[in-house]
Amino acid sequence: MSTAAAEHALGRTDAEGIAARARGLTKAYGTGETTVLALDSVDVDIARGRFTAVMGPSGSGKSTLMHCLAGLDTVSAGQVWLGDTEITGLKERELTRLRRDRIGFMFQSFNLIPTLNAIENITLPMDIAGKKPDEKWLDQVIDTLGLRDRLKHRPAQLSGGQQQRVACARALASRPELIFADEPTGNLDSRAGLEVLGFLREAVDELGQTVVMVTHDPGAAAHSDLVLFLGDGRIVDEMARPSAEAVLERMKQFDTIRGTSEDATARDQGVVLDKGAASDQGTASDQGTAPDQD
Numbered sequence: 001m002s003t004a005a006a007e008h009a010l011g012r013t014d015a016e017g018i019a020a021r022a023r024g025l026t027k028a029y030g031t032g033e034t035t036v037l038a039l040d041s042v043d044v045d046i047a048r049g050r051f052t053a054v055m056g057p058s059g060s061g062k063s064t065l066m067h068c069l070a071g072l073d074t075v076s077a078g079q080v081w082l083g084d085t086e087i088t089g090l091k092e093r094e095l096t097r098l099r100r101d102r103i104g105f106m107f108q109s110f111n112l113i114p115t116l117n118a119i120e121n122i123t124l125p126m127d128i129a130g131k132k133p134d135e136k137w138l139d140q141v142i143d144t145l146g147l148r149d150r151l152k153h154r155p156a157q158l159s160g161g162q163q164q165r166v167a168c169a170r171a172l173a174s175r176p177e178l179i180f181a182d183e184p185t186g187n188l189d190s191r192a193g194l195e196v197l198g199f200l201r202e203a204v205d206e207l208g209q210t211v212v213m214v215t216h217d218p219g220a221a222a223h224s225d226l227v228l229f230l231g232d233g234r235i236v237d238e239m240a241r242p243s244a245e246a247v248l249e250r251m252k253q254f255d256t257i258r259g260t261s262e263d264a265t266a267r268d269q270g271v272v273l274d275k276g277a278a279s280d281q282g283t284a285s286d287q288g289t290a291p292d293q294d
């Protein structure tokens with residue numbers, strides 16, 4: 001299924017308002033009988049200046065989608081654009097430059113260099129690229145993230161939340177077209193996690209950045225403008241202006257479907273499921289969709 005935004009933009013060559021786009025994006029791992037279809041002909045548009053969250057059950061293709069959109073992984077079929085640039089088909093060297101110059105990354109493990117202080121970590125990608133930071137922009141990023149009095153500290157002298165703020169500043173420093181954040185709050189306690197989500201929100205609202213965040217946490221997704229739900233390598237739903245409760249409810253439907261299909265498979269195979277265990281996991285039996293009620 002394509003997203004509403006994707007349908008709206010289909011056929012347009014003008015990428016105004018679209019930070020990244022995929023059409024028919026397909027990614028298979030392995031060959032022959034062991035092939036896993038991680039992404040199955042995905043059409044998606046990532047709106048510029050918006051905060052998009054990607055959710056879905058484990059193995060639904062969230063990381064693969066992010067990696068393919070960011071040019072970190074090759075695609076099996078389909079096309080991906082960053083702005084007006086089609087990245088599918090670019091050579092590795094061109095991809096490396098494109099990622100360095102136009103994309104910011106934040107990961108669950110902050111990936112800071114322990115021997116460098118905060119400001120050195122923040123400007124490292126630009127130093128490697130031989131680029132001079134835009135000082136005015138950098139100042140704005142540092143102040144927005146509240147890092148002014150931490151710039152000379154090394155990662156080990158910072159809390160987890162402060163380290164992730166440094167990672168956030170590093171992602172923002174070159175004013176990239178798009179920031180990809182993979183579970184950016186996964187290693188943080190809830191207070192520090194909330195802080196980082198607040199900063200990502202500010203990066204979008206006040207600095208005009210575009211953020212795509214993969215998360216398992218409905219509370220984190222609630223900070224976004226739009227949640228894309230992946231199921232079995234396809235975008236199966238989307239939710240604008242999400243609340244944590246609504247996202248949680250939508251995620252529960254995946255459990256229901258999974259539980260129902262597990263029940264069906266078990267029934268086909270003449271297996272009696274342990275209903276106690278199933279209801280512990282919030283699957284079909286406590287949703288009123290156990291096989292004997294079908």
Ligand SMILES: Nc1ncnc2c1ncn2[C@@H]1O[C@H](COP(=O)(O)OP(=O)(O)OP(=O)(O)O)[C@@H](O)[C@H]1O
Nearest residue numbers: 029030036038056057058059060061062063064065
């Ligand atoms: N390098 C790989 N080789 C083989 N299979 C892979 C590889 N990477 C991912 N997969 C498979 O592709 C599918 C999608 O994986 P992906 O990591 O994108 O899912 P995800 O939604 O990010 O999962 P999670 O929430 O558990 O991180 C899974 O079935 C996974 O096992």
